[in-house]
Amino acid sequence: MAAVTLTNVVKRFGVFEVVHGANIDIADGEFVVFVGPSGCGKSTLLRMIAGLEDISGGDIAIGGKVMNDVEAADRGIAMVFQSYALYPHMTVEQNLSFGLRMNGNPKADTERRVKRAAEILRIDELMQRRPKQLSGGQRQRVAIGRAIVREPQVFLFDEPLSNLDAELRVQMRVEISRLHKELGVTMIYVTHDQTEAMTLADRIVVLKAGNVEQIGAPLDLYDDPANRFVAGFIGSPKMNFLKANVVETSNSAAIIELVNHGGARLRKPLSNAFPAVGAEVVLGVRPEHFFEAGEGDCDIPVKADVAEHLGSVSYVYANAGPEELIVEREASRQRASGDHFTVSIKAERSLLFDKAGARIR
Amino acid sequence: MRTQNATAYRFLTPYLLIFAIFWIWPIISSFLISFQATRTVPWRFAPTFNWGRLIGDPAFYNALKNTLLILVIQVPVMISLAIVMAVLLNSPLLKARGLYRFAFFAPVVVGEVAYSAVFRLMFSLDFGIINKLLNSVGLTKIDWFSNVTPAMALIMIAVTWRWAGYNAIIILAGLQSIPEDVYEAATLDRVSRVKQFFYITLPLLKPVIVFCAVLSIIGTMQLFTEPFLITERGGPGGGTETLGLLLYRQGFRSLNFGYASAVAYTMAGLAIAITLVQLWLTREPK
Ligand SMILES: Nc1ncnc2c1ncn2[C@@H]1O[C@H](COP(=O)(O)OP(=O)(O)OP(=O)(O)O)[C@@H](O)[C@H]1O
Numbered sequence: 306m307a308a309v310t311l312t313n314v315v316k317r318f319g320v321f322e323v324v325h326g327a328n329i330d331i332a333d334g335e336f337v338v339f340v341g342p343s344g345c346g347k348s349t350l351l352r353m354i355a356g357l358e359d360i361s362g363g364d365i366a367i368g369g370k371v372m373n374d375v376e377a378a379d380r381g382i383a384m385v386f387q388s389y390a391l392y393p394h395m396t397v398e399q400n401l402s403f404g405l406r407m408n409g410n411p412k413a414d415t416e417r418r419v420k421r422a423a424e425i426l427r428i429d430e431l432m433q434r435r436p437k438q439l440s441g442g443q444r445q446r447v448a449i450g451r452a453i454v455r456e457p458q459v460f461l462f463d464e465p466l467s468n469l470d471a472e473l474r475v476q477m478r479v480e481i482s483r484l485h486k487e488l489g490v491t492m493i494y495v496t497h498d499q500t501e502a503m504t505l506a507d508r509i510v511v512l513k514a515g516n517v518e519q520i521g522a523p524l525d526l527y528d529d530p531a532n533r534f535v536a537g538f539i540g541s542p543k544m545n546f547l548k549a550n551v552v553e554t555s556n557s558a559a560i561i562e563l564v565n566h567g568g569a570r571l572r573k574p575l576s577n578a579f580p581a582v583g584a585e586v587v588l589g590v591r592p593e594h595f596f597e598a599g600e601g602d603c604d605i606p607v608k609a610d611v612a613e614h615l616g617s618v619s620y621v622y623a624n625a626g627p628e629e630l631i632v633e634r635e636a637s638r639q640r641a642s643g644d645h646f647t648v649s650i651k652a653e654r655s656l657l658f659d660k661a662g663a664r665i666r
Numbered sequence: 667m668r669t670q671n672a673t674a675y676r677f678l679t680p681y682l683l684i685f686a687i688f689w690i691w692p693i694i695s696s697f698l699i700s701f702q703a704t705r706t707v708p709w710r711f712a713p714t715f716n717w718g719r720l721i722g723d724p725a726f727y728n729a730l731k732n733t734l735l736i737l738v739i740q741v742p743v744m745i746s747l748a749i750v751m752a753v754l755l756n757s758p759l760l761k762a763r764g765l766y767r768f769a770f771f772a773p774v775v776v777g778e779v780a781y782s783a784v785f786r787l788m789f790s791l792d793f794g795i796i797n798k799l800l801n802s803v804g805l806t807k808i809d810w811f812s813n814v815t816p817a818m819a820l821i822m823i824a825v826t827w828r829w830a831g832y833n834a835i836i837i838l839a840g841l842q843s844i845p846e847d848v849y850e851a852a853t854l855d856r857v858s859r860v861k862q863f864f865y866i867t868l869p870l871l872k873p874v875i876v877f878c879a880v881l882s883i884i885g886t887m888q889l890f891t892e893p894f895l896i897t898e899r900g901g902p903g904g905g906t907e908t909l910g911l912l913l914y915r916q917g918f919r920s921l922n923f924g925y926a927s928a929v930a931y932t933m934a935g936l937a938i939a940i941t942l943v944q945l946w947l948t949r950e951p952k
């Protein structure tokens with residue numbers, strides 16, 4: 306078991322820099338998820354930790370030991386690949402034991418480890434099959450089993466569930482969570498699916514274009530994002546962003562006017578920064594934070610465009626001028642498309658961002 | 667549907683006719699001819715005339731021995747060489763990959779006569795570059811064309827030179843179909859490069875290698891150009907005569923079509939038999 310520390314880690318491919326000095330501290334036994342849009346450098350970071358990519362700058366330490374020049378096999382990590390990367394010509398059992406056999410591990414110990422992994426993942430029945438004869442979920446289990454057999458200090462997962470269908474994904478998600486509790490080792494998990502990140506992580510690292518945007522517990526990121534990118538990326542459906550202008554400031558609040566909603570005004574208490582009068586800002590409101598007319602601090606009339614009824618809640622895609630808003634409603638307060646209705650925003654249930662996307666608190 | 671098919675067949679008729687006349691009929695006809703005595707006109711049906719002769723013919727056994735000898739030495743050497751070439755071609759360290767690929771493939775498109783002439787020159791006793799090289803490192807000259815063993819070696823070298831690159835390109839395609847992350851997984855499993863080659867690359871290449879081996883076996887069973895042009899019609903003294911040459915000698919020089927047909931069928935039968943044995947030996951475990 307081991308902590309993982311990334312200090313100013315940089316990665317360049319030729320002249321092209323794709324990771325710009327990442328600082329990430331991962332505690333022993335923690336489950337950390339790297340999340341971000343495609344191409345932001347999640348896999349690259351993970352592969353640098355694994356030792357499959359050179360580190361162009363900075364240090365990566367595992368268990369307190371700098372690993373920059375240590376062979377991948379000697380870092381005490383195991384990795385589960387998105388494509389599973391099983392050895393196609395070997396049976397499940399051979400897949401699990403291959404690494405140990407090649408390194409002259411005592412036979413009895415190899416058998417014990419393989420048996421244990423098979424039990425943990427419930428693949429005992431499949432031991433004599435080849436990868437071709439397995440379903441996607443079963444292959445994924447074998448790939449995880451191969452990692453378990455190595456008894457690593459750190460597990461690395463690169464989008465392990467992205468090739469599975471939705472139902473299986475949920476099921477495997479739970480299993481990986483269970484596995485983390487059972488083994489208690491450090492796990493680093495890469496995904497671009499924020500739901501996976503929210504449900505699995507002790508802490509989430511949000512990446513964008515090679516930069517760490519924010520690190521925090523799932524609900525902290527959800528409730529208190531550092532910037533507009535994190536606010537938009539975490540949460541599903543996405544946070545609504547309403548364009549606004551600052552019309553007045555005092556020493557404890559700013560009054561903003563929602564430009565696309567007939568000049569509706571909201572008084573937003575602030576404690577740190579005070580934008581200039583006339584500054585363009587953006588108000589972020591989560592779909593579930595639209596209240597019934599009169600319940601909040603600022604009412605805006607909208608027209609329901611499309612309504613998605615999911616059973617317990619409905620999502621109403623509502624039109625108000627050029628902005629489309631996603632409004633969550635309880636099933637009992639459903640709206641049909643075409644309905645005109647009014648939603649209300651509460652100041653303490655909304656977030657303010659400046660034009661560049663930084664949070665104004 | 668039926669009328670559609672009929673129309674399709676009408677369009678296919680010219681091809682099917684040509685196929686029947688120039689492919690199917692010769693195959694049947696030569697099979698029938700192998701059961702006829704063709705030394706005298708008119709030909710007559712005599713099932714044991716050619717096949718009986720074949721069984722007792724020292725020239726046939728000589729040609730068979732030479733062909734099989736080339737087969738068991740040249741094919742494995744060439745395939746091994748082709749695998750090594752393919753692995754080198756696939757190396758990320760290699761610069762100018764396209765150039766090498768072309769160079770390896772080029773021998774296939776060089777005309778047979780030109781290549782044979784060049785080999786004769788290179789291996790000639792007094793002027794050949796090979797003997798000059800041997801001399802310069804202190805070895806004695808070899809008379810490649812007058813002794814059976816060097817002549818056989820020469821044939822094998824020539825065939826290998828001509829086809830190794832071709833097989834390497836096919837194996838390269840197989841190599842490139844092995845996903846990179848399988849090797850990465852093996853690296854994390856602390857499996858060395860060499861072990862990765864023997865435990866991952868080779869097993870995954872097996873189908874491609876078997877395919878190359880089958881093609882090579884069929885080709886070698888029919889070997890003709892090299893012993894005909896390079897060692898001058900299977901010389902010295904029939905020492906490099908192959909089944910292909912024997913067939914040619916009987917069919918086109920002695921005009922003994924019946925016997926030539928019997929030899930041809932023997933060649934085809936052997937090629938099929940050896941291929942089947944090979945496929946059986948290398949079959950996928952169930
Ligand atoms: N071998 C390489 N050579 C050059 N550029 C690369 C290489 N590998 C990745 N990149 C670049 O690095 C950036 C980050 O890639 P990376 O694979 O880490 O993204 P990712 O966050 O994992 O995305 P995805 O969610 O699509 O897997 C991308 O812009 C990509 O084009």
Ligand SMILES: [Mg+2]
Pocket residue numbers: 347348349463
């Ligand atoms: Mg990736």
